[in-house]
Every structure is written in structure tokens, then in C-alpha cells.
Amino acid sequence: MTSQENKVQSLSGTPTTSLPAVSVLIVDDEPGMRNFLVKALAKRFALVESADSIETAEEIRKRCHFDLLICDIKLPGRSGIEWHEAIRESERRSDIIFMTAYADLETAIEALRAGASDFILKPFRLEQMTTAIDRCLERRLLARENFVLRREVNSVFSSGSAMLGESPAIKDVDEIIRRVAPTPSAVLIEGESGTGKELAARALHQYSGRSGAFVPVNCGAIAAEILESELFGHTKGAFTGAQKARDGLFTFANGGTLFLDEIGEMPLGMQAKLLRVLELKAVRPVGGEQEVSVDVRIVAATNRNLEEEVKEGRFREDLYYRLNVLTLTLPPLRDRSEDISTLVHNFSRKLSQELGLPPVPFAHEDLQAMAKYSWPGNIRELKNFVERCILLGRLPIDSFPESHKVREISSPLPLQERGFPDDWPLDEVEKHHILQVLAAYQGNKSAAARQLGISRKTLDRKLQAWDETRPE
Template sequence: MDKKPRFAALDSSHAPFVSGSLSPAISVLIVDDEPGMRNFLIKALSKRFALVESADSIETAEEIRKRCHFDLIVCDIKLPGRSGIEWHEATTDNERRSDIIFMTAYADLETAIEALRAGASDFILKPFRLEQMMAAIDRCVERRLMARENFVLKRELNTVYSSGSAMLGESQVIRDVDSIIRRVAPTPSAVLIEGESGTGKELAARALHENSGRTGAFVPVNCGAIAADILESELFGHTKGAFTGAQKAREGLFSFASGGTLFLDEIGEMPLAMQAKLLRVLELKAVRPVGSEQEVSIDVRIVAATNRNLQEEVKEGRFREDLYYRLNVLTLTLPPLRDRPEDIPTLVHSFSRRLSKELGLPPVPLTHEDMSAISGYSWPGNIRELKNFVERCILLGRLPIETFVSGDTLSQNRETAQAEGRGYPSTWAMDEVEKHHILQVLSEFQGNKSAAARQLGISRKTLDRKLQAWDEAQGSES
């Protein structure tokens, strides 16, 4: 069938739409038996993507696809031989999965349904304007890039939780917490996590979930941040018309966490009436949506956390004793940061590496006196405060002494550390000690490299070489 009228009607005089927001690392395969359409799309897409290939039939396209993976395939439906919808290899290959945009000039509802069933990511009618095609490609590529980012993040989380320590730190108390997490994670038992605000209670809850082997989601809920009158609906869901404004039925967070873990943060803030309903759910392992007469079975692991003393709350009548014992199968107590100062250097370096990448800024070099002073600070906000401090350092490009308490505690701690002759933290590698020492001496001489080199007992050339190497390494990391 003649396809010339379709391409002739396409507005090819419009200036190509070029977006700089998408990665050129995306690869695209164009499949169309009409040379004019192929050339038109190749010219437009080559300006945006590093690899753009084309084919005039499914057979040729499949040969190309076997040699090279493509993130996106733009394919005409009506082709000689096999049609685009019949290209099952491209839509069922999980190892070389591609997003597919189908094109056709003979679309009807049945064709659209077939395309969606065949795994189409988008569907475009010919003739089309270039902006329409680019908008469809944008949607596919954004999903593709987001999937890649999610894969990387998940892999990083799995690396942390599967091979290393579940909780970051070298202190004995954190090693004990880590050991308990790994021991109880595979069990279905409820866990109550206690600790001051900012001690990493949600991180511990996530570690329990990641090591549990459960296939469902980790769903965090801040019980103190949800209004009491809607908390029941948020947790258990509701039916249509259950209350004013309930225009349609909605599943609750227990349902979203099915097969996974529900993290009830700040459980001590939950109203007493809601505590009774939660206790019933935990005992029956079923939820009753608001407005419904039927209960729905659930398979959810409960992890709760609080910065309150729940035993005192029970004595004062603000927390149900029976719910406390139901949640307190095992209590995990996270120590404040001031009780484990030996973990601070490890946390600082971890935050610095991660935040530098996120912010696109170089990390701030810290001397051993700086680190000793930071370790000597009480950190009333615990890990959360320390993380914010490291982020502030990176944003300012220096150590923000003025953010500490009055009296310049950090400077005092630095002077004390220097006077006592305390060395570098034992967690530092030798090259890291050398780098920080050289930068400290260079700072003392106000950047005078010749004077710093004489003080260090090395040549000016050696100093320049080391500084250049560090700058290059820092540039590649950022």
C-alpha cells in the first residue's frame, strides 16, 4: 500500500525540536519501509542521541537488535512481511528490553488495543509534527532514565544491606545493633525501635526490611504528621461514600505494604482510639476499611519507632499497655551520636561522598584537628544534624564554624586536640592522612607553596604534582 501521502503531509518545514534535558547516551532504532521517513527521523534524532540506527523491515531490525541493545524503538506498524505488532522478539526480550513507539496512518481502536497489548510505550498517528514525536520520545526516555537511576539506587542499597554493615559505624554498640538487625530481620516479629530524634530509626527499619527477604514494599508512616481524624482512613483505606469527600474507594497504607514492611514512626503520637484499632489489626492480621463491613487479610511486618519512653507513657495512660506489649516483641535501642564519637569520621566521609555527588560540588577537605573537633561536639540533633552540617560544609566550601554554639566550640576543640597531640582517626588511609596534613600546612602558610614545601621537607615540584593529582581526582568524582 502506498505510504507517500502520509509523509508528504508531514510538516517537515518546522525547525527541529532539540531538548538539552535528555542524555545523549540513549540509543534509538527506527523501523520504517519508507526511506523518506527513515531519513527524516534519523536527521532529527541524531542531533539528540549518540546512536541512531534504522531498518526497513522487522527481519533487518531484529538482526540489528541482536547485535546492539536499543533503549527506544520507533516502529511503523504496517511493514512488508511481519508487522510491527508481530515483532514479538522486541517486546518479550527481558534481557534487552526496549521502549517502543508505534507509528501508523491506519489507526482504529482495535489497532491501538493491539499495540498496547504488544507492549507499546506510546502510539503516534501519521502524519505527525516533529514536536509530537519528540514529546513521545521525551516521555519514554525520561521513564528509561528514571528506571536506570532506580536500578542504581537499589543496587547501592542492596550493596549496603547485603554485604556490609546494616548500620554505618565502627563502634561496638553499632556492631551490636547491626548483629541484632541481621538476626531478627528474616522473622515476621514486630520490632520497636527506640532512640532520640535523628539517631537513624528509619534507617534501622529499612535495614530490617532489606534483610528480611520480603518482596513487598517498605512503607513509612509518620503517625504524628497525619491528622487524627484521617489516620484511620490513611492506614486502613475507605469505601466510596464512607465519609464526606470520599468520592471513590481507596486502599490504605496497610494494603500498599502487603508482603512488605509498614514502618510506624512516632508511634507514641498515635491517639488512644486509633491505638485500639491498630491492636485489633495486629491480633487478627486483617484490616477493615472505613465504611466497610468486611475485613481484608494482610501480610505485613510491623516495625514501630518512638523517641518517647513508652513505658512512662503507659504509666501516664497515654499509651495502651496491651499495644505496647504487642509491639515490644523486640526492642532495638539506637544510641545518640554523643555516645559513639568514634563513628563520626566514618559518617562524615560517607555523607561527604554521597552529598558531593548529589550537589555536584567538591567535598571540603578536613584536617585531623577539624575531625577531632567535630567528633568532640555533642551533636544534640544526632545523625540528622551531622548530615546537615556536612551538606552545609559542601555548599559553603568551608567549615561553617559559626553554626556551632557560642564560644566557638569547634575552634576550642580543635586547639585542644592539637595541644593534646591526638593523631588522625584510625579509620583514615595513609594517603588520606598525607593529603590532609599537606593541605593543613599549606593553609598555615596562606597558600604559599614554596614555604609549605620547605616545612614539609619536599620539593615544590613534588607538592605541585600532589596538588594537581588531588584536583584531577576530585574533578573526576564530581
């Protein structure tokens, strides 16, 4: 074992949490260093491979993509900084940590300009390497999440509307969002659970033109004792378990929007600290001495009546007025039933793609039945219902609880109760029965096909054979 390995191993800490989905490629011309890093990192990652040169590394990369490359700068042949295939590749970009025992300031600057995610001097401790890896993976995860969120948001806003629907209530919400989005003012979004408060917050960010990220945080889902650290960050050693410094969500949202969901769940002590940050536009990490300026637009949301919470002493009055520059109230789904058809078809299209299953055809009377239901869980309940329909391949409308029906959902139209003459051939009985069911459903082929237990295509084929045409 080399002296470098002895130093690394003797000072190594406990391996951090396993991350099995990550692949790592180590490039170093020293066999001892390669073997040590492979052995140490194989405990954390599903795939760890090594190479002794850029040329060998490129051969390995042709058959497998690696999330992280750990590369020595001084190598036989091309140096790590000259590894243009990995550095400049845009479609399969990997994070790169450069290592070197011969570094000076100029080399470090050159490595960072080349696209290095981090830079480590040899000899190093394993703890330094794992810390650098964690930083890379955290940034990569955040970048992936932001990409997915932007794609989802862009798909929603491609229709040109901030909120999906044509009802007067949602049109008013859409107009307010577009008007206030470009301003830096705080917005308080109120509404029942499941009405789309986070979607409205994303719309405010989307139309704000802010270059930073949209960072959501559920104040009720984070333990009170760590909420301050999550929001403002902490320094190394600030509390037990703080083995390294960490930025808070305010820092991640710098230049963008911080969405404080369920703000009514925030403890009173934390409310006072949040108020100070909003007033000074600066955060002080837990354990830190200096404040760091931040440019963050605050959007808060709650399903509680904060005015009543203030009267009961459960929410600070000064923070309430600081957040309540503008209140955006989202209507419950029962008050915008005319939007159900649009929402159902939108959910059906997206969910069928995600699940890899064919969409369920929704007949006019199906949508009418949905419009008569009160949807106590609002849009979230509607989306879950559509997903259940796709999974079952049918519409379990009879599963709606009676207590939540606004009006009684009508059952399928009754068919005439009559038989057919005994001397009719079977084909003639089938034809008259199908036409009778089609008439009962007022020509709706999709609904009639479901009632008959056949596909829409089969029904169309039979009608064509009988030279029968019926309206949709």
C-alpha cells in the first residue's frame, strides 16, 4: 500500500449513505490510488470503474454513461484538463472532480474553467473526497429536479393560461396571477386542500421572469427543530451532526421564488426569524456570524384562515401583514364544475402516458355525473379518480359517496322492456338490441359500447355493416 493510500485510509471517516443509482469512473495512472478509491466508493455506489488513461476511459464511456468522473490532471498522454470529450459533451454531461499533486493557483483556475465540478489536492483524506462527491450529487439532483419542474410547468403553460379552465372564477385567478407575477411583492395563496395552490405559485414564478429557481418547502412536513437550518442553512459544527456547512433553501432560491406551503404550520419562534429575513432581505446560517443578502420572492400558501389564527395567537400578526400584500383565493372544484371536462381530459392524456396504459373514453354523461359530484378533495381527488379509471380500464362512477353528491347522479337510461319475436334470427336480435342501447344513450357510441361490453371499433364496424350512422 502506498504512502498516499495510508494517509487517505488512516484519516477516512464513516461512509455516508449509500447512493446505488450513481455510477463513477476513476481515472488515475497510479494503481494504488485507483484500487483504493474503487474499493472505498464501491460501498456507496452501484457501479465504480477505473482507467489509467484518458484513452482507456473513453473506451469505457462508449459502453456506459457515468454520472461522476474522478480524474487526475497529470496523466500519460493527454492530461485531465484536455479530456474534451467529457468536458464539452452536452447530451451526456458528467460531473468531474479533478485531482492533482502538482497544483498551483493557475492550474486550479484552469481546471475550473475547463468545467470541473470540484478540485482536490493530493494527498487528501477520504472525507474530503466524499464531501466533494456529495456536493456534486446534490447540485446534480437539484438541477434534475429543476429541469423536470420546468418541463412540467412549461407543458401546463403552453396553452397560454396560468390556470387550466374556462370558469369565471379561475379566469379571475389567471388574470391576477398575470398582473402581479412580474412584481417582487409577496403573495399569500388561500384555498382548500387540493385546489392547486402550488400550481398557482409555480405560475407566479413562471410569469415573473425571475432567473432563479422555484423552490417549494412544506412548512408542516419539516420538524420544528430543523426548520431554521433547512431555510437558512448552517455552518459546520453548528449543532450535533452538522459535519459540514450547508446552504439553506433561501440560498437555493436566490434570484427566484421560495414557496412556503402550509405557512400556518410554522412554529411561532420560527415566524419571528422569518419576519426578520423578509425585512432585511438577508439570512444568517445557524451557527454563523455574518448575514448573507438574498433576493427571493416569497409566495406562501395555507388552507387555514390566518386571520383567525392571528386572533387565536397561533400566528404572528406582523408576519401575517408582511405576507398578505396580496391574497389569491383559489376556488374549490365544486364552484367551477364547468372546468371538470377540461381537467379530466388533461389528466387523462398525461396519466395514460405516464402509466403506459390506454386512456379511458369519457362520455358526455360521464362528465355530467362528475360535474354533479362535490369533490371534497378538489383537483387532487379528481386527478386520483382519473388515474384509478385508467388503471381499471373503466369508470367507477358508482363509487362516489352519496354524502358528497351535490345532486343525485342519474343512472344509465333504462332500456325498453320488451322481448323479440321467437322467429327472429340471432343477427336480427343483436342488431335491434344494439340500436336500442344506442338510442337509449342518445347516440353516444362510447357510452353504448361500454354498456354492451364491446369496443367502440366493434360497434362502428357493426353499424357500418348495417349502414347505420349515428351522431356522437
